[in-house]
Structure formats: C-alpha cells, structure tokens
Amino acid sequence: MSNKISETLTFECETGNYHTFCPISCVAWLYQKIEDSFFLVVGTKTCGYFLQNALGVMIFAEPRYAMAESEEGDISAQLNDYEELKRLCLQIKKDRNPSVIIWIGTCTTEIIKMDLEGMAPKLENELGIPIVVARANGLDYAFTQGEDTVLAAMAHRCPQQILLKNEKKIIQDSSIQNFFSFLSSEKKEGTTNKYLEELKKNPPLVLFGSLPSTVASQLSSELKRQSVQVSGWLPSQRYTDLPSLGDQVYVCGVNPFLSRTATTLMRRRRCKLIGAPFPIGPDGTRAWIEKICSVFGIKTEGLERREEQIWENLKDYLDLIRGKSVFFMGDNLLEISLARFSIRCGMIVYEIGIPYLDKRYQAAELLFLQETCKSMSIPMPRIVEKPDNYNQIQRMRELQPDLAITGMAHANPLEARGINTKWSVEFTFAQIHGFTNARDVLELVTRPLRRNNNLENLGWSDLTKKEKKK
Amino acid sequence: MKLAYWMYAGPAHIGTLRVASSSKNVHAIMHAPLGDDYFNVMRSMLERERDFTPVTASIVDRHVLARGSQEKVVDNITRKDKEERPDLIVSTPTCTSSILQEDLQNFVDRASITSNSDVILADVNHYRVNELQAADRTLEQVIRYYLEKARRQGTLDQSITKEPSANIIGIFTLGFHNQHDYRELKRLLQDSNIKINKVIPEGGSVKDLQDLPKAWFNLVPYREVGLMTAIYLEKNFGMPYVSITPMGIVDIAECIRQIQKHVNNLVSNEKFNYEPYIDQQTRFVSQAAWFSRSIDCQNLTGKKAVVFGDATHAASITKILAREMGIRVSCTGTYCKHDAEWFKEQVQGFCDEILITDDHTKVGDMIARIEPSAIFGTQMERHIGKRLDIPCGVISSPVHIQNFPLGYRPFLGYEGTNQIADLVYNSFTLGMEDHLLEIFGGHDTKEVITKSLSTDTDLTWNYESQLELNKIPGFVRGKIKRNTEKFARQNNVTNITVDIMYAAKEALSA
Numbered sequence: 001m002s003n004k005i006s007e008t009l010t011f012e013c014e015t016g017n018y019h020t021f022c023p024i025s026c027v028a029w030l031y032q033k034i035e036d037s038f039f040l041v042v043g044t045k046t047c048g049y050f051l052q053n054a055l056g057v058m059i060f061a062e063p064r065y066a067m068a069e070s071e072e073g074d075i076s077a078q079l080n081d082y083e084e085l086k087r088l089c090l091q092i093k094k095d096r097n098p099s100v101i102i103w104i105g106t107c108t109t110e111i112i113k114m115d116l117e118g119m120a121p122k123l124e125n126e127l128g129i130p131i132v133v134a135r136a137n138g139l140d141y142a143f144t145q146g147e148d149t150v151l152a153a154m155a156h157r158c159p160q161q162i163l164l165k166n167e168k169k170i171i172q173d174s175s176i177q178n179f180f181s182f183l184s185s186e187k188k189e190g191t192t193n194k195y196l197e198e199l200k201k202n203p204p205l206v207l208f209g210s211l212p213s214t215v216a217s218q219l220s221s222e223l224k225r226q227s228v229q230v231s232g233w234l235p236s237q238r239y240t241d242l243p244s245l246g247d248q249v250y251v252c253g254v255n256p257f258l259s260r261t262a263t264t265l266m267r268r269r270r271c272k273l274i275g276a277p278f279p280i281g282p283d284g285t286r287a288w289i290e291k292i293c294s295v296f297g298i299k300t301e302g303l304e305r306r307e308e309q310i311w312e313n314l315k316d317y318l319d320l321i322r323g324k325s326v327f328f329m330g331d332n333l334l335e336i337s338l339a340r341f342s343i344r345c346g347m348i349v350y351e352i353g354i355p356y357l358d359k360r361y362q363a364a365e366l367l368f369l370q371e372t373c374k375s376m377s378i379p380m381p382r383i384v385e386k387p388d389n390y391n392q393i394q395r396m397r398e399l400q401p402d403l404a405i406t407g408m409a410h411a412n413p414l415e416a417r418g419i420n421t422k423w424s425v426e427f428t429f430a431q432i433h434g435f436t437n438a439r440d441v442l443e444l445v446t447r448p449l450r451r452n453n454n455l456e457n458l459g460w461s462d463l464t465k466k467e468k469k470k
Numbered sequence: 471m472k473l474a475y476w477m478y479a480g481p482a483h484i485g486t487l488r489v490a491s492s493s494k495n496v497h498a499i500m501h502a503p504l505g506d507d508y509f510n511v512m513r514s515m516l517e518r519e520r521d522f523t524p525v526t527a528s529i530v531d532r533h534v535l536a537r538g539s540q541e542k543v544v545d546n547i548t549r550k551d552k553e554e555r556p557d558l559i560v561s562t563p564t565c566t567s568s569i570l571q572e573d574l575q576n577f578v579d580r581a582s583i584t585s586n587s588d589v590i591l592a593d594v595n596h597y598r599v600n601e602l603q604a605a606d607r608t609l610e611q612v613i614r615y616y617l618e619k620a621r622r623q624g625t626l627d628q629s630i631t632k633e634p635s636a637n638i639i640g641i642f643t644l645g646f647h648n649q650h651d652y653r654e655l656k657r658l659l660q661d662s663n664i665k666i667n668k669v670i671p672e673g674g675s676v677k678d679l680q681d682l683p684k685a686w687f688n689l690v691p692y693r694e695v696g697l698m699t700a701i702y703l704e705k706n707f708g709m710p711y712v713s714i715t716p717m718g719i720v721d722i723a724e725c726i727r728q729i730q731k732h733v734n735n736l737v738s739n740e741k742f743n744y745e746p747y748i749d750q751q752t753r754f755v756s757q758a759a760w761f762s763r764s765i766d767c768q769n770l771t772g773k774k775a776v777v778f779g780d781a782t783h784a785a786s787i788t789k790i791l792a793r794e795m796g797i798r799v800s801c802t803g804t805y806c807k808h809d810a811e812w813f814k815e816q817v818q819g820f821c822d823e824i825l826i827t828d829d830h831t832k833v834g835d836m837i838a839r840i841e842p843s844a845i846f847g848t849q850m851e852r853h854i855g856k857r858l859d860i861p862c863g864v865i866s867s868p869v870h871i872q873n874f875p876l877g878y879r880p881f882l883g884y885e886g887t888n889q890i891a892d893l894v895y896n897s898f899t900l901g902m903e904d905h906l907l908e909i910f911g912g913h914d915t916k917e918v919i920t921k922s923l924s925t926d927t928d929l930t931w932n933y934e935s936q937l938e939l940n941k942i943p944g945f946v947r948g949k950i951k952r953n954t955e956k957f958a959r960q961n962n963v964t965n966i967t968v969d970i971m972y973a974a975k976e977a978l979s980a
Contacts, residue, residue, distance in 0.1 A: 017546075021505055024505075045565055045596075050508050053511070054508060067472075070471060079471070108566050111566065139503050140532060142504055407511070408511045408515055410522065411514065412515070412520065413514065436976050464520055
C-alpha cells in the first residue's frame, strides 16, 4: 500500500445547484414494472412537459400514467380538490380499470398544501380501488428518490405476514395451488411441494427495489444457488401480489437510493434490514450475497470462483479502462456503488458527486468503497453531496478526467470541450445488477472510450469556438 | 383539473428561456424546484448545442418554502453576474414557484443595483399563457426595455439606413427548422437587394437592440413569436412590418410584394420592382410550380389529407396542399387556441372542416374518422399515423431530435417549396406503395425465413425458461433465443433452463 493514501473518506457539501431529473420521472419505470397500476401525477404543465420530454418515445405507447393538470381554479381553490380528483379517477377506472392508482404528489401539491393523504382513503372507499400516495417532489427529492417515496408508500400496503405456522401453510397452500392451477395435477403437486420445501430453509426474505423482471429473477436465482429462497419482491410484477411483511421477515435493498423504504420497512413493518453493499458489479454482487448468507448462517459455495469467472469475462473491457480517471457529477444516487465498482476495475475516481447520501443505509457500501480503495491502492475520492455543477465544471477543467459521468444537460458541451462523457441516466435504465449484467455496466462506461479510440487520430476533439475569457 | 397525457405547447417559462438562450450573452435564472431545469437537456440534446445552456436555477427547496427565498435569488443573480458577465439576466418563475407569490420583482430590483448586468423579470402568467405566447411577450419585453433605456440615455438613433434594410424577428432556439429558414430568408432578402439590419433573438446581442429602428421594415416569418414586437415597433417608431409567412409559392410572392410596397414607400425615384424576380424564381428556381403540373402530382389530385400543427405551419401547409397541389384537405387544425380567429380566416375555403384543440385524443379521433391518405402534423400525429397505418409528414413542433436535421431543410422561401414538395410527395407515395402491396400480397411471395439456427428438434425450452424468454422485449427476443441455443449446443445441453439462458448471456455477452 502506498503511503499517501488517506485512510478515511472525505465528505463535502456544496450549494445544491446541480442538474438532475425530477423525482416524478420514477413513473416511467414503475408503471412498466407494476403491470396493473396507474400513476396519476398531480401537478402542473411544467411536470407534464418534463415527463413528455424525458420519457421520449414511451409517451406514445399508451402509457398507464397521466397528469392531473392543475389549472388556475385549482390553485386559487375555486374548485374542490376532492371532487376534481374523484372525477379524474372515475375516468381512469372506466378507461383502464387498474388494480391500484398511485397519486404522485408534486411541488405544487406541497405548496398549496393539497391533502392527498387525507383524501385518498375517502376516495378509495368510494371508488373501490386502492389509492397509494407518494410525494415525489423536487422540493425534497432528486431523480431516483422518487421510486423510494413510492415504495415506502407501498410498504404500508403489503399484507401482514401471518405468524401462526399452520395457518400460514394453509393459506399459502391454497394460493399456490390456485397459482399453479393451469398445470397438470401431478406436476402441480410436485411444484408446490418443492416450493414449500425450499421455504423452510431460511426465514422469509423480501428484496426491495424495482428491477426489470429478468434482472429480478437473475438475482433470485443467484441466491437460490446458495439455497437462499426469496419470498417476495417489493414491488412485485402486479400490485395484487405484494409480498407479506412482518417482524419475522428479513428485507434487503438492491439499490442505494431506497433509504426511506428501508426505514419504513424497519420502523413501520418491523422487518429486519440486512445492510449490505449493493449488487452492482461482480464485487458488489458477491458482497451482497455473502452478507445475506451470513445473516442466515449459510456458508456460501463457489461464490469466489463465480466472481473470478465474471472478472475473467470482462478482461477486454478492463484493459481499456485500467488507470483511466473518472469524475461523477452526481444525479441519481447510484454513484457510490458505481465508483466502488470502477475503482475495483482499476480506474481512478476524482470525485463522487451525489444528490443525497444516507450514511446509515449506505454504510456497508461506503465501507466497501473504502476497502476497495485500500486494496487497489488508489486515493480515496472526495464525496460531494448536493454538488454545484458550475464549480464541478471548473474542477473538471483542471483535472481533465478521462471520463465524466454526467447528466444530459452537460454531456454535449463537455464532449465539445474534449472531455469524454457518459450520460448518467443510462445507468438507471440499463440492467446493471448481478453477475450476469456486470458486462453491461462496463459496456456503458467504455462506450465513449471505445468510440473515441476510433476517432482519436482525426484531430478534431475540441469543437468549440474559442472560450470566452473570464 | 384536467387529465392530460400530452401537450402540444409547453409551459410559459420554456418560452422565456428559449428567447433568453437564443440571444448572445444573456443568462436566464429560473426560480424553480430541483429538476425543473430540463430545458437544458432539451436544448443540449435536440439542438446538439456545443455550449452550456445559459440557464441556471435558483433552487426552491423546503427551506424556501418555510422562510421564503430571502437572499437566495439575489445571491444567485449576483453570482452569475460575476461568473459569466452576461449583458442581461432574465429571471423567471416556473408554474410551481409562481404559486409562492414571492416578490421576485423586488429581488430583481435589488440584484440590479449590485450587478453589472441588466436584470429583468419575465412578465408572464404561468396559468394563462403557454410557451409560444410567453416567448412572444418576453421578446417584446426585452426589446422594449432596451429601446426605452436607449431613449432615456439619449443614444437612440432613429435615422434609417441608406440602403433598404430589414429586421428578421422571431428566429430562435428549438424552433421548427428555424436555423434553415433563417438562411433561406437571408438569401431571399439578399436577392431583393435588401440588407439585413438585425436578426432577433437568435445570435443577437442585446447591446445592438437599439439599432433596431434603423431598418426600413420588420419581417415576422412566424405567426407565433415576434408579432408583439413588430406591433410595438410600429406603434413607437412607425416601422411597418410584413407578417405574411413566405411558405409556399403563392405566399412567398405575396410576402415579397408587401416588402416591395414598404420599400417603395421610402424611396423617391427608382422604384423597386420584384415581379420579374418572383416570376423567375417561381418558374425555374423552385421546382414546386413545375411539380404541381407534372404527372406525379396529378396522381395526388383529390387525395384526402389532414393537417395539424401550430398556426403558422398548419395554415401554410393547408394552403399549399389545397391551392398549389390540388389535394383535398379534409380537416385542418391548430393547437394555438389563442389564435383561432386568424387561423380560421386563413384556411377558409381551403378545407372541409377546422379543428381547434390542444387535446391529442380529439385529433386522433378525427384522423381515425376521416381516414386520410396522409397526415401532415406534429410528432404526435406521426404516432397516431403509425397506429392507424397512415403515413405522416412532420410539419410543426412539437418535435424530436429527427426534426433537427444537419442537412439544409428550410420550410420557408423558394428552397422551402422544394423541400415541402418532397415531403408531401414522399408521404403520399409511401402510402400508395403500401396500399398496392396490400392488394398484391406483399413484396415477396416467398415467406422470409429467419436466420435462426433453431430447428426445434434437439433443444427443448422448459416452462420457466420459456416464460423468461417471453419477458424479453420482442425486438431482441429472436437474438437472445438464437444465442442461447447456440450456447446450449456448444455445451451439449439439450434442456434449456433459465440458468442456461443467463450463462449464455454471460458467455456471449449478448
């Protein structure tokens, strides 16, 4: 280990003048994840215009979300909020018949103090459809934290886990039999028995965080290899299949931005939280599985070998990025995990910008970052909470990183100034979790480098007219 | 409240930001919550801007909600003043922050004392005007501010230029083909021996705004943005303006004749006569006049079309289709509800019915009912067309990145007529081709067999893996299936499970 390495991470906090997506953007992936949901964003034209532009093509695919656009009468309280929302929700019920309507509160509803939480139960009774309220507004949250508010609200709707062993078994038996009713009877019996058999091995484990269903089943099967049975996901593919929660249930997060959900699960649903690094990158995935197994007292098998194998597969990409420097401007809270993975890949991280850092929820990940820095003999990066984009660009000018991970507002201007960029938003939408997808992360990270390798000798990397003198 | 999935025109502050970021060395500061600065994303992505968009947010967060902005807005303005040294800082609230009813004018007044830049507050009501109206107002506001300032300081020179000259008003960022239109207008004026005095707001400096009155007249190419400014300049400086959009052969001629009239009012002896120029351009430079006589265009006679877009483009395209190409416009419409009267007057007699709405479902229903052979509309209509299998040419905002082509694609002027003719003709032939294909049963009578390696005999997919495969989006499913099967064969596996699928992905990095 070299002697210059600082032993501890440094945390800073800037002005919060940074670019990120509004947290209501979470409807984009959540409505696709929860198939029988409908998201109603109660806000203004500004919110609507953001969704329309941020989600691009998706808007044309008959999405199961809409704006309840406030007009002047709503703002000045000439119209009755309850009656207005009732009218719109009846319309939605008629047109789409969802199993749940999720109201997304925005800045506007905060400012005019619209009592969404108060109105929802009343309307829910009248309408006969569950209404979940999540306040995903730009006053309090950034980008992916929107999902956090929705999942935290949903955690309240998960059924209570039934404690009596026998009763539980009966209920599960019948529900499982219904589920497999399309299978032939002997096959059904086999499947059911196998299912119940596996359930006995560990206490119920619910994973939280919205992932594409393929990624979710990849992670589940990784755990299954270690004979850990996942009993449910929050969110599930359908609202009607939300997992049961209770004080016997262990929960573990798959994404770093879910601190409210974690808190809600612990405090309100009495679940036991497994604090682990997040399963991003082969190192993260292994640490995540190991942590879960250690909690259940299971000895992992062949995990080390599996990790090595994945690293082996990444060799061509690793050669490309080893020794390169990276600067995270910060906008989606995945930054700590991604930085930790990049360092393990041999990159040097100058700065980790991050909108908000929950040091308790991310404790294991932070520790892992620190250890990774030590083992790779790389200086600890500075972590900048609520960064100031203007200052960051000044810093970048001096540091000249090989890669900046940044929002789309800055990507093209930075490229024009000869700095390679990767849009951070892609990390939110790409499949980056687990062993299987490690290559996809590097595919993203290396794309600008590979592209520019091709263009390097053409001699026009700086494409701005002369910079204004300050 | 209104249930809305899609909107044709954005919120007011977008209009203000478009005006501000079009001008050189002008910075805009939004009083807005975190995440409202996606205007920067749009500009950076759609226009592929190389420079940082000169827009920052003075963030409204919980603290501001509790205690008010206090020093924050003023600090942010003075900070930008020091960092960027802009000539002008435009401050604007968003829908959300305007409900806070903070006295932004007061902040702006205070900030202007300490900063070297001029500071103004955009005067727009977020609940009454949309993006386009706000842009129109902000442009007028900025120009009024600088002309009145010049008048107060006695630097206003009202004498007109020696040679005939014009201001072009209303070219700006994120406008539909605005950059190309600008080049075409420049050429049109050059050909007419008219100098360009100023172009605003795109690329102009606010320092030069006091020279606006030197032009002989103003040219306002688009109905939506610039008219307020032109009317202000007419009232206060007696400057005439031409607001006929030079789109389509007939209207270009009309526009040039108006210009001729204004120019001739100001010269004494040698009168300008553009008629020979119009004739030459119409018959030989533009191909559109010839095209409408050609056999190609004959085939389009009486074909049904639907037009929808902003007032300028929808009206002009309607007139071109009906008057210049003999196409039957079954319905034409605009989302510029505030300008409905003008629009109706323009398209009177050129279409069967008129639809004024900003609800895309009404437009969709109308198109489904009429079943035209082609649609000319915005990106939304393009998607409606996709669902109904009707071709669509995009003629107006809202747009996406495809509508910011790198190549030269004006809609205005004589080159514009060529572009429009291509657009119209291509939309229709595609439709015809499709139709014929349907009648004769497709391009090829042989069924296309995919390059799939699977023979369905030696490999079986178990129930779970089949479910998993079905979860994969359709457009890559085939590839994943092939790769998995290839992997299975290489490893002598016959029963494909979910684990094999993942292993295949890892191995092949599909």
